[in-house]
Amino acid sequence: MAKLFGKPKEIRVRTNASGVPVSLSRDGTREKVTAIYNDWKVGDQWWGEEVERRYFRVKTSKGLVCDIYHDIGTNNWYLSKIHD
């Protein structure tokens, strides 16, 4: 079962030059990104509150598989879903 966050949780992410995450920190601990399974981009609602997000499904050094996204408007990263 995947855990969906009603409200995505803000996290800190380090990226390489192409904007691809290499590590992430949640609750103060840093985990390395060991694999990227998928990545995609979403853009919507430009006629209202515009949404533009770059998603990555990553695996971390602690074995966590999760969806994180970069909100291009605010330049913040969020954790949106954790996979079992």
Add this chain to the structure above:
Amino acid sequence: MKMTGYVELHCHSNFSLLDGASHPEDLIARAKELGMPALAITDHDGLYGVIPFYKAARKAGVKPVIGAEVTMEGGHHLTLLARDNQGYSNLCRLITRAQLEHSKGNAFLDEASLVRYSQGLICLSGCRRAKIPTLLASGKGDEAVTVAKRYLGLFGENFFIELQNNLYPGDRHHCCELVKLAKMLGIKYVATNNVHYARKEGHRLQDVLVCIKNRTTLDKSSNLRRLNAEFYLKSEAEMEELFSDYPGALENSVHIADMCDVNLDFSSYRFPDFPVPDGETADSYLAKLCWEKARECYGEISENVQSQLTYELELISKLGLSGYFLIVWDLMEYCHRNGIPSQGRGSAANSIVAYILGITKVDPIRHKLFVGRFINEDMSSLPDIDIDVSTNHREQLIRYVYQKYGKEHTAMVCTFVTFQARNAIREIGKALGMPSDILDQMAKTVGSYSTEDIDKDLGSLEQFKRYMTSAPWEHFVSLCKEIANFPRHLSIHVGGMVISSRSLSELVPLERAAMPGRVICQWDKDGVEDAGLVKVDILGLRMLSLIHEVVKLTRESQDIDIDLDKIPVDDEKVYDMICRADTMGVFQVESRAQMQTLPQTRPRSIEDLTIEVAIIRPGPLQGNMVHPYIRRRQGKEKVTYPLDMLRPILEETLGVILFQEQVLKVAVAVAGFTPGEADSLRRAMSRKRSRRGMEEMRQRFIKGALKNGVSEKMADEIFDKLKGFAEYGFCKSHAAGFALLAYQSAWLKYYYPAEFYAALLNNQPMGFYTPEVIVGDARRHGVEILPVDINRSRYSSSVENGKIRLGFRYVKEMGEAAIVKLEQARACAPFSSLGDFYLRAGLSRQATENLILAGAMDCFGKPKRQLLWELGILERQGREGMMLNLPQHQVPLPGMTELEEVAAEYRVQGLSARRHPMQIMRSGISRDGVLKSSEVLALFPGTRVRAAGYVVCRQAPGTAKGCVFLTVEDEDGLINIVLKPSVYQKYRYVARMEPLIVVEGVLQKKRGIANVIAERLIPLRIESQRQLTMYPPPVPKARNFA
């Protein structure tokens, strides 16, 4: 510029209708910016945009790759690119099959056809909606392999696996799977981006197009719209990042583009060989025909005729156009044989060959016309011969063309219905979720045709101001501008037929038109012309139908045979009528602008009418050409010539350049241009002029002029005059053809008014005025209009003892089938009562009710309301019950008032036979000092007046500096009203929307023309509302002219 190592091979233009969000030209421009050496166009199931794409690409130095994304049976997509011209022809054939084998708008290609016509095509495996990716995504790897093998067998090394990564979830994975499959089978792969717009920003319009296509809003369409904005033309670097794992994916795109080479110049397939007698060639046969007929035309062949005809025949033969002339001659012969009124129009009338062959009716020798405007030695494009044919006979002529040249070689040209201000407002606004009533108001009140100034235009209106600060408004405005000129859907061109020697479906895809059985090609007239194909325009001209019908009616009602070719063309009384501007219904000189100038220019001959037809049009008005001519014509200004050598050229138009032919002649005389050079000058000036091209022309003109001893300053001045004019000019030969029709129609109006007005009513819609205005004019000319009569009327209006009997066709619900039923029943015996009619004619209740209200049953001697009551009873009893003769109840009913009767007449047939509504309204408003039009016109200029009436037409010509003109009609005639910009702004809503108005203003009289300069407009509706509660007020449909 450095060429990049990537070429986009999957690219939709806005000819992927309501899907692609960029013009082909914009895609090319972006590709050039990105340094792409080539670009493909792959619209859905069509090659609609390839010609503008090809042209723009060639111009920009980007290699055009021609292709399409076809929809296979089962709905899967496939990308096909033409490697060479054989491949291109096969692509056309495939699309034609896919289109014609299925219903309109549902093209599906069967695989058997693909097998048959795969030569010369490159096949890419397609987007995520294609078969192989779909199978892979649903875990059917084995099936995907089978399909890939099949295509590999079919296309060999021309088959490529297409990789797309639009940053959708799973795209990366799918690419990986596709590459595995490709490697396994030894197929090369190539990256594409499924482009739908040139730049990233284009995604907004793309989203909106999706909404328009699906008739929904942005908010409700998240499942239909694309997930993100990644479908733009990407740079090599951007693509490199996406496909870095697949070396060769980008290089292969360049490799494929290198392989493709298609030439879209089809001028060698121009037209079929015209069948000529044994031993003749098209050239010799045309010459033989012309010399024979020249003797019939002219009797003695003068030196002039001899030399002109020799010159033209040589030129036609040199340009390889003899076959074309024979084709058109044959069409005209068919018309003559079958009594179909027709005449050639346009620049063709400059040609003596066209005149001798009976294609045109204007003698170029007598009218001193100039053939160089039509054909000349260095023709860069084909001459156009347009045929005007009676609208009622047009279909017959089209069928003849199909029959003569075969379905394979003939198709109608399409037109693209495009987005302009009105539909852009409605459809974009709807997608943005704006309220429909507001959009409706906006669309109705927007002043301009183009979307260019839409923000200023709508922003100036009080009722929309409050929306303008909202955020969606900005999107709305910018999207409206962006969508300008986007093709929205295809429609059939009014008359263009393309005829080719090679089977057409190898040159351009064909598809179904809305009309059953009719086929159109996927290019519009510009596309056809640019590809070098020949088209013949067969245009329906209602005036020809009208004239034909007047002749017929006169024969029936008065037993007089009119031969229009023999009527005198110098009848003083006819010209007197024209000079009085009594020209409603007369061809070309009936508009408000025409009526305003006729009393000043006072045409007294066909030559004068030729000028009148040519100048009172938006172009010359805008170019300020008209007033100098009018002043000179009235003797208020001296006739002068810029150079003495121009006197013979400009004499007929009093020193003013009015005709295109004059532009050419001036260029020849002043700068020593050849006719061909002069024509290119005219073309350069007329369309899409480029500043640089124009400057080059100017230098050449001045250089030539200097050689002829003309000073540089003078040459410069003349060049400017030509430039100012060339954009709008009319060609004289065309104007002369139209002038003849104008005279003929005026002659008929003067001598046979009843027949003329009847025919005018029967050929609606045509011309400037609506039927209710035409009947008013007829009444004022002493022609009585009789209402529809159940026992006397026919389908159309007819003439009864010099009076017009209205036909059934104007009555709503009286379609052709209903009229046939009625006539069949009447053929047995006339109808004796409503009951009798009800029983025998078997029409619907609504139709019967409408007939009663139109006055068609007044002959039974009962009031209308009584008849309606009886109809109600009949309906209750049913036709069976009637046979039983049940007793009828008689109830006393109040009669209808006059106003109710007129209102009802308007409601059911759009006009009133006997009365003008103002006659009835008059009593209610006369105490307010509202004068009749006849009273107004009798007053002194400067008098303040009040008048009222119907708005017959509204005009806001670009030439009038923001002034708007209304023509208002009351029972006595027409009044012209001028709204100055400030007044118009204030009363814009009333002026645009109200059918009946009271106007207050000052009478102005100038040169015999009266105008009321309005200060205030009031809707008449308000004052008379109380009287009109029974029926809604009649709403005449005034014709609006931009």
